Every structure is written in C-alpha cells, then in structure tokens.
Amino acid sequence: MAWRQLSFTLPQALADEVSDRLDLLGAQAVTFSEGDDEELFEPLPGETPLWQQTRATALFDPDTDTHAIADRLQAEFPQLQDWLHETLADQPWERAWLEHFQPLNFGRLWVCPSGQTPSDPDAVCLTLDPGLAFGTGTHPTTALCLEWLAEAPLAGKTVIDYGCGSGILAIAALLLGAERAVACDIDPQALSATCDNALKNRVADRLHCCDPDRMLMEAADIVIANILAGPLVELAPRLTALTKSGGRLVLSGVLESQLPAVRQAYREHFDFDIPAVLEGWGRLHGLKY
C-alpha cells in the first residue's frame, strides 16, 4: 500500500499534544527523530527522551490531503516548521529494511541479516536482524569491539559481555572460538533479544544471559563492555573484579574526549594500549596486572 507522509519540526514540549492531534486527524503512525544535530545517548529502560528540536513524521492513507492537515496544525501550533509532503510508493515493506542492512565485515567475521551469507566460505558468519535492542554492528562503538574480537586470541577463553544489547559481542566471541560467555544487561528486552539471537546462531548452549545483579561473580578471561563513559567509570570496581589476572578488558561507547577519564578509573589494575578511534568514538584495551 502507498502512503502520504507529512513531516515537520517541532519543539520537544509540544510532542505529546501534536501527536494526539495527528491521531485525531487520521495519522496511521507517528514517529519522532532528531530535528538537529543533538545526540541522545542511551536512555534507561522505559525512558523515551526527545530532542529539543524534534522531527515528527506522520503516515496517512494515500488519498489524504496533507496540505489541509498542515494548515490546521499550523494554525493551532505556529511553532511547527519545515513542512515536507511526500507520497511513498508501494513496496514490500517487510523486506524494505534489508536495503539499509547489508552484510558487514570485520576481518574474518561477517554480520549478515537472515538469509544472507558471506561470499567467502571460510568466513565466520553471525546472523542478526535489527530489533529493539542496540547492536547490529553499524554503530562505530560496536564496530570497534567486533574489530577487536575478530583479531583476538579467543580459543578456549571465557568472555563477559557487560551491557549486551542484542548480544552481538558475546555471540561473535563464541562463533570466533571462545568457550563460554555470559551476557548481561539492565534492559530485559536486551536479554530476550540476546537469547533469541544466540539460538539463531546456535551458541545458546554456551551462553548464559542474566541481569547484572544476578550475575555470579566468576571472573572471565575477557570482559567487553560497550556502554557509555559515565557508567563505565562507575562500574570500574565491578568490571575490574570480573576480569581475571592476566585477562583482557575492552571498553567502548566512549567519546574520544572522554578516553582519559575512563582510562584513569581503571589504570591501577590495567596496562592499556593506545586507544583505537572510529568516527569520534574510542575503544580501550587493557591487560590486567
């Protein structure tokens, strides 16, 4: 089915009211995205913060007069601006996302959507479809971790993926040769996605998914955490305790400017390499004394 799509920018404070009005005017769906360059980093489970300037996109049946709807909204909310009216052609919507999610390559590791395989028969293939949990490999913070895992000596090692999201890092580690992994996250949706993805990749028998508060404090050879600088600093005592002596710690989710503060929080127990940086994000790798 084709759609009429209307989009515009609005101040955050009007989002609920305008969304209700769009529903009343016949919108079949309303979505919000960033209206300018402001970044929102990782809301807690249940939180849905919006941008100061938010872009609203509403879908209507194909014969809807979106210009008349825009006139009514503009009269009621003069702050709305940057109007765009489009007709979206019919297409197989359930497959459309595949155009934006192609196989990704990290050394010998490939991350592929269901039904696709890498051309190299010796490649290690992780099957993953975008879902509600963070972690498809497209974000630089995840990519930095996958690049590290693809090069790491994983055979026979135990791994903790702290803040697992989709489970992509733990599953990659297992497919690349790690013996066992524990994946934890404060978001129940992430744990359920991780379990599903582990089953899909046939590593569920070697992966334990759990809430961080219910995690057995058994130290691992490799601890990998792609969270954010603030939580990584707070978690320093815990992640340090979870890394075996002589083990490796990989931290990502850190803006380049925040690397010194995160390194400082761990420096007493780890000898760090020079950080790797990708698109303004940094990755730390340290060996525990």
Ligand SMILES: C[S@@+](CC[C@H](N)C(=O)[O-])C[C@H]1O[C@@H](n2cnc3c(N)ncnc32)[C@H](O)[C@@H]1O
């Ligand atoms: C940026 S995502 C990373 C997901 C995945 N590991 C990846 O690399 O793509 C961070 C994840 O950490 C989780 N998280 C945030 N704070 C946490 C905490 N204090 N303990 C455990 N998980 C946390 C979030 O719910 C989110 O799923």
